[in-house]
Amino acid sequence: MSVRASHILVADSAKAHELRQQIVEGADFATVAQENSSCPSGRNGGDLGVFGRGQMVKPFEDATFDTPVGALSDVVETQFGFHIIKRTA
Numbered sequence: 364m365s366v367r368a369s370h371i372l373v374a375d376s377a378k379a380h381e382l383r384q385q386i387v388e389g390a391d392f393a394t395v396a397q398e399n400s401s402c403p404s405g406r407n408g409g410d411l412g413v414f415g416r417g418q419m420v421k422p423f424e425d426a427t428f429d430t431p432v433g434a435l436s437d438v439v440e441t442q443f444g445f446h447i448i449k450r451t452a
Contacts, residue, residue: 364416367452368427369409371395372402372444379438379445386435392449401444409449423448 369392373379382399386392393408404411416424426439427448436448 364428365413366415366427366450367413368411368430369393369396369449369451370402370404370411370423371400371409371447372405373399374401374444376438376440376445379447383435383438383447386447386449392435410451413452 371379371382373382382395386395396405396409399405400409402409416428418424419427420441420443422439422441423446426436427450430436430448430450432450432452434450436446436450439446439448
């Protein structure tokens with residue numbers, strides 16, 4: 364099974380929660396990613412493309428697979444920082 368997802372990566376938990384709330388309240392995910400994400404994928408609105416199990420770090424992978432298509436994950440912490448994940452397919 365594969366999924367497609369976008370994400371926003373920031374170094375600070377409080378910032379991640381603030382950005383997630385902005386998206387919940389109607390901000391465009393891709394725009395928020397372009398303006399805030401420290402991941403190179405931010406330039407593409409956070410799009411990571413399609414990936415399967417075993418290709419991402421475990422907490423990120425689990426959150427992505429557990430999030431319904433079109434929904435946002437809770438803030439997820441990995442060794443890279445704090446992620447907001449939007450499962451797109």
